[in-house]
Amino acid sequence: MKTRIELAIAKGSISKETRNQHKGFSEWNCKVTKQDHQSIVQIIVDGRDTNAVDKEGCQLPTLVYMAREKRPGCPHNFKAGAMNALIRVSSVISNGPVILNLDCDMYANDGDAIREALCFLLDEKREHEIAFVQHPQRFDNICKNDLYANSYLVVNQVELAGIGSYDAALYCGTGCFHRRESLSGAKYPKDYRNINEAKNNDNRSVDELEKASKVLASCSYEKNTHWGKEMGLVYGCAAEDVVTGLTIQCRGWKSMYFKPNKPAFLGVAPVTLDIALVQMKRWSEGMFQIFLSKYCPFIYGHGKIKFGAQMGYCNYLLWAPLSLPTLFYVIVPPLCLGHGISLFPKVSSLWFIPFAYVFVAQNAYSICEALSCGHKLKSWWNLQRMLIIRRTTAFFFGFVDCIVKQMGLSQTAFAITAKMVTEDVMERYEQEMMEFGSSSVMFTIVATLAMLNLFSLIGGFIDIIFLDFGALGNLMCQIILCGLMVLVNVPIYEALFIRKDKGCMPFSVMFKSMFLASLACLLPYV
Numbered sequence: 001m002k003t004r005i006e007l008a009i010a011k012g013s014i015s016k017e018t019r020n021q022h023k024g025f026s027e028w029n030c031k032v033t034k035q036d037h038q039s040i041v042q043i044i045v046d047g048r049d050t051n052a053v054d055k056e057g058c059q060l061p062t063l064v065y066m067a068r069e070k071r072p073g074c075p076h077n078f079k080a081g082a083m084n085a086l087i088r089v090s091s092v093i094s095n096g097p098v099i100l101n102l103d104c105d106m107y108a109n110d111g112d113a114i115r116e117a118l119c120f121l122l123d124e125k126r127e128h129e130i131a132f133v134q135h136p137q138r139f140d141n142i143c144k145n146d147l148y149a150n151s152y153l154v155v156n157q158v159e160l161a162g163i164g165s166y167d168a169a170l171y172c173g174t175g176c177f178h179r180r181e182s183l184s185g186a187k188y189p190k191d192y193r194n195i196n197e198a199k200n201n202d203n204r205s206v207d208e209l210e211k212a213s214k215v216l217a218s219c220s221y222e223k224n225t226h227w228g229k230e231m232g233l234v235y236g237c238a239a240e241d242v243v244t245g246l247t248i249q250c251r252g253w254k255s256m257y258f259k260p261n262k263p264a265f266l267g268v269a270p271v272t273l274d275i276a277l278v279q280m281k282r283w284s285e286g287m288f289q290i291f292l293s294k295y296c297p298f299i300y301g302h303g304k305i306k307f308g309a310q311m312g313y314c315n316y317l318l319w320a321p322l323s324l325p326t327l328f329y330v331i332v333p334p335l336c337l338g339h340g341i342s343l344f345p346k347v348s349s350l351w352f353i354p355f356a357y358v359f360v361a362q363n364a365y366s367i368c369e370a371l372s373c374g375h376k377l378k379s380w381w382n383l384q385r386m387l388i389i390r391r392t393t394a395f396f397f398g399f400v401d402c403i404v405k406q407m408g409l410s411q412t413a414f415a416i417t418a419k420m421v422t423e424d425v426m427e428r429y430e431q432e433m434m435e436f437g438s439s440s441v442m443f444t445i446v447a448t449l450a451m452l453n454l455f456s457l458i459g460g461f462i463d464i465i466f467l468d469f470g471a472l473g474n475l476m477c478q479i480i481l482c483g484l485m486v487l488v489n490v491p492i493y494e495a496l497f498i499r500k501d502k503g504c505m506p507f508s509v510m511f512k513s514m515f516l517a518s519l520a521c522l523l524p525y526v
Contacts, residue, residue, distance in 0.1 A: 024201060026067065039214040040067040041089060043206045062094055068217040076219075077228060079173070080240035084232035087184060088216035092210050099183060103174040106267035109140075117177040120256050128189070131182035131253030132245070134322065135175035135260075139269035146379040147432045148276045149386035150269035153373040156259060159315065164257025168309035169246025170316070171255070175265040179253075183244075185231035188252035233296075239286025243295050250304040271421050272435040276386075277394040277442050284390075285398035288320035292406055323396035330392060330449050330485060331520075334456030336464035337478040338521050340463055344477035355477060385488045392449060393442040428503050434491045435503040447496060447505060447513030450489035455521050457482040 008014050009024065019025045027040045038305075045052050049063035068085040070076050077084075083101065090096065098121060100114070117133045136156035163170060184186070204212070215221060222228065228235035233244045250254060270276040294300060295311040297317070325332055336343050336355070345351035370380040425435055436443050460479060464472050472479075495505040 002204055035070050036072055037067065037085075039069040040065070040219040041210050041213040041217060042066075043210060044091065045378045046206055047094075060126060064093055066213070066217060069219045072218050074219040077235045078240070080228065080233035080235050080244075083240075084222070084227050085217045087180070087232055088221070088227075089213045091180070091184075092213050092216065095180070097180050099178040100178055101176045101178060102265060103267060106174055108264070109266045110260065110262050110264045112259075114177075114266070116258070116260060120258065121177065121179060129252075129254045131179050131188070131248045131255050132169075132171060133173055133177045133256045133258050134160075134164075134169045134245075135258055135264045136174060137172055138263040138266055140266040141268055141271065143346060143430055143432055144160050145376060145382055145432055146415075147272065147429065147434065148270060148381055149379075149383040151375075151379075157373045158369065159312075160257055162260065163309060163312035163315075164255070166306045166309035166312065167191065167254035167256075168249050168255035168305050168312065169245075169255040170313070171241045171248070173241030174267070182248050182251070182253045183232065185226060186251075190252075200230075202219040209437075212486055225345070237286050237289050237293070237295075238282050239290060242287060242316070243290045243293075245436075246295060246301065246305075247288070249309075250301055252304075271429040272425060272437075273389075274435070274442070276438055277390065277440075280390050280394035281401075282396045284395045285402045286320040287317045288399060288402045289405070291317040292402065307364060320395050320399035320402060320488065323391045323399050326388065326391035327396065328451065329481065330388065333478045334453045334485070335520060337475055338456040338463075339484055340460070340475070342474040342478070347473045347476045352477075359480075361366055381488070385491070388485075389446055393445050397442070424502060428501065431500070433501075433503060434495060436495050436505045436509070437503045439506050439508050443505065444512050444516075445510050447492060447509050448516045450485070450492040451513050451517035452520055453482045453485040453489065454493070455517055457486055459521065 004018070004022065005183040008018070008028075014025045015026060024042060027038070027042075032038075042065045043062065044065055045060050045063035047060065050059075052060045066086060066089050068076070068082060076082075087099065091097070098118070100117075102108075113135070120130050120133045123130070137152065139150060142151050148267045160170060225231070230247075234247055237243050245255065270279055290296070291314065297305070298481070301310050301313070333343055344355055367377070367380055370383065371377070375383070421429075427436055457479070460475060460482070464475065492505075495503070496510050499505075
């Protein structure tokens with residue numbers, strides 16, 4: 001099927017023979033493009049047909065292909081719009097009471113996943129109040145030491161599980177089983193129906209069902225309706241999944257977080273730094289947008305969800321502004337160190353103890369938590385590097401873009417995360433070599449901050465050794481901070497000066513980073 005589609009695209013036309021042979025091509029002509037086409041709904045397998053069986057004679061389920069209508073100038077609302085169209089079309093064709101939402105780069109890894117989810121949705125004591133069951137996002141291509149910190153072991157096992165204990169599990173956009181009525185805008189318990197009551201007794205033919213469904217997938221159908229507001233996934237936010245889960249919970253429903261020992265679903269994690277940061281920028285921007293909107297958990301969720309759940313949501317909604325204190329800590333202390341300016345108490349002072357306690361306790365707890373969740377020490381160290389890189393680049397750009405959009409200076413966009421990579425990129429990923437290879441602004445920031453800390457550490461040591469050795473006690477905290485930044489950025493220095501493969505830092509990035517770092521260090525002397 002994939003080959004036939006690619007051949008048709010390459011030729012730019014579809015022969016009459018191909019049209020007659022494959023029903024799906026009948027909808028396409030030379031005027032149809034990816035962003036300008038009519039609604040397409042085709043029932044590929046009719047589950048009501050007793051002849052629709054697999055090679056072992058088992059009845060096949062209904063299988064439907066849908067492409068919603070897209071027209072220039074008509075907003076299609078990205079993933080949320082596609083999901084809402086699917087909800088409406090499926091209500092006509094099958095009206096299944098449970099909907100599984102799965103991203104296209106994920107696959108089912110456990111045949112019992114549906115049965116296990118139904119144990120929550122059909123539970124005798126609580127089934128009537130559970131809106132959705134969320135599985136953690138897990139991946140099958142994580143390298144040995146999790147180079148880009150994509151496994152989210154602590155997040156999955158501690159943070160999301162903790163929020164789930166407040167009956168407010170986050171809807172993560174994939175690997176989630178929904179109760180149809182809750183996703184369609186029903187309020188609990190006002191509009192509640194038993195899950196067994198939702199049956200589809202439609203006896204219309206396949207052609208009649210397809211014709212009726214196409215109307216539901218058209219651009220004009222949602223006009224003057226509650227879709228995207230009170231029904232379906234919420235529009236206008238890059239993190240449509242998180243805000244939709246919040247609105248469902250604020251309508252009285254509860255949600256469950258379920259992490260089985262065997263992953264129910266597995267996906268593909270980003271294998272290059274650029275892709276990983278683009279994904280993080282979209283997430284951080286979308287979640288901060290929720291915090292600044294009417295859907296802020298402390299306002300929209302007040303009196304509707306527990307305070308602990310509100311705090312849990314904000315742990316993620318405030319990713320973007322977290323970039324500001326992080327940037328301060330990786331810029332100001334090294335600059336002051338380079339000029340002998342002390343920012344922290346002397347090592348001999350009693351006031352040094354609180355700083356030392358916080359630093360040691362936080363990192364000791366972080367290491368213990370990571371090891372208990374399955375991380376290795378090296379993967380924990382990779383996580384620390386990625387936290388700094390994410391906060392100083394992706395989160396910062398997400399913060400700026402969100403503020404600009406709140407001021408009405410730009411519109412919400414949806415950056416699709418590409419997962420396809422070349423063979424040499426995959427080989428470097430398996431060898432745990434960070435992938436750069438482009439002149440991205442984010443890479444320039446990463447390299448500049450790495451060089452700034454290196455220059456400041458060297459300059460600080462030279463001043464202490466040759467000019468004022470007694471200043472060591474005053475500057476110890478800054479030396480430790482800069483030293484750790486230098487250690488954590490070792491792969492950056494390798495990409496700048498040592499590596500010669502295609503994944504190394506381009507010369508333009510090296511030149512700009514050294515110039516900017518040198519300028520920052522010399523600025524007070526100008």
